Amino acid sequence: MNEYTIHSAKMVPLDRSNIDTDQIIPKQFLKSIKKSGFGPNLFDSWRYIDAGFPGQDNSGRELNSEFVLNHKKYKGSEVLISRENFGCGSSREHAVWALQDYGIKCVIAESFADIFYNNCFKNGLLAITLPKDSMAELFRFAEEGEAIHVDLVNQVILDLNETEMVKFEIDSYRKTCVLEGLDEIGLSLKYSKTIKNYENAKKKQTPWIFK
């Protein structure tokens, strides 16, 4: 294991498919012009028994004791596990910011919606896709209160005895994004000349686009 491992992480199991970004962070909180401060409102409608609004003091709000995030045994979880099509719907990157602000470092699910998946890696939030049977094992594990290690370099999930539970696939570019915290814009701007050349040719071909 190495410094890019998420060590002894507790898992919170969200046993539901098609969790949409409207649930992850409801619309009223998108009015913020900042990237931080969304954590207290992560899953707001499920987490509290009242309707939340931006700018309120969340500490006094009554929690929905049935919602899994509020269960004592899952307090402090750094890994969120779920089912199919996690993060579907709206492109709001606020969903990723909210998960991170709450303290989630990794989301593991059977599948992800494209835009959300993409947004995760732009912010260094690790998103891992695993087959159904592996997810079933993780769910069992989570419900028993067991923790895991997530080793990104070796692309493997281990139990606390450091026994391999399952390996995972991830494309190398996205892996590097998380490992090195790439400045994507800086990286792309290294190709400025190539972009300019492309653009100049295009100006001749399709001048109407440049109006």
Next chain:
Amino acid sequence: MPRTLYDKLWELHEVIKREDGTHLLYIDRHLIHEVTSPQAFEGLRVAGRRLWRVSANKATPDHNVPTTNRELGLEGITDDVSKLQVTTLDENCKEHGIEQFDISDERQGIVHVVGPEQGITLPGMTVVCGDSHTSTHGALGALAMGIGTSEVEHVLATQCLVAIKQKNMKVEISGSLPEGVYSKDLTLSVIGKIGTAGATGYAIEYSGEAIRSMSIEARMTVCNMAIEAGARAGMIAFDQVTLEYVKGKPFAPSGREWEEALVQWKELRSDDRAHFDKTVDLDGSKLKPQVSWGTSPEMVMDIDSTIPEPRSNSESDALDYMDLKTGMRAQDIRLDQVFIGSCTNSRLEDLKVAASIVKGNKVNKDLKRAIVVPGSGLVSRAAINEGLDEIFKEAGFEWRAPGCSMCLGMNPDQLDEGDHCASTSNRNFEGRQGYKGRTHLVSPATAAAAAIAGHFVDVRQVLKS
């Protein structure tokens, strides 16, 4: 090798394939609204970066704008947090010299209505916007995708998107749609069939007789909801219908450039025998008006059917949330509100169809509210010129100013707790239209007929009588 429309659009915009396997895809047009852009502009500011090509960007506020008291301009926004987001867009546009149709401009509207209406989005373009419904613009034969805020910043600074090519999916709709069945019913039927993750990782091309015989506005409704099937992009080949639509739009090419554009645009179709990784076929002539019963757009039913047995925990949860029971007829679902609007269905054609059903009738007295929100100031003016506003108002509808409105309720237009709403929008997610609100996705015709009846009715029967 024969290529799909998506292959062609991709190749036309590929700047470079990098060693790490990613591509830089050139972006012709970037649309901006107030919700997903402030953090991107802030990022540029912090890094001391400039816009790569100012003219590629066009902006309009839509999510937060109120649909009443619009003559007051910014002062009409009663929520200070919303107002700050709109004024932040004003300031960012001013600072960078970006052309904006602001809250007081008649051309303001939902970004996905304004783009095509102005010719800001055109065939053959790559179009992005920090909004998942950007797929709408694919109806013009463009590659249009929703992006996140980090990507918004990346496009502002580099005019490119870091992209990985998707697979090709063809959704072929044969036959013609029966009377009373519309493009909204078609797109909901596709989602019902393949599921909300059915096209994840794919770009969808919609084709077939039913698509070819549709107007561009109807095609936009179809492509708009590609994202609800999991596809970031949905698109339709360029044809004579596209040509007629684009011609004469304010930002469209003219004169010699128009002629040159036409030569290029005529290539915007899939070659015969092009390879699709997945194909879905539907017989358009067998489709029926759709009503969603759950909290995911795949949970839809035919208007003449009953709510199905739940097949999963998610479906059971959805039924609980919606307070509906298996076996209940769609037509027995009683409604509290009706919303006609959103980037899916707020164009002139949508309003015309709805008005033709409303004309001479009254909104059911059991309804709390029925509102019509045109997609843009220009849609509103065109509708008023045809007297549609009077038809709606006469019937008891409220005629509002343009914006996203009750599709997601970031402005004051929201459902009350427990309300059932017939909505022409695109998402029936929990709480989307208002805290604990219950959304039923339908076509404008079905919404109009439901407003009169107070519950869902089969609009095919209404049209016959």
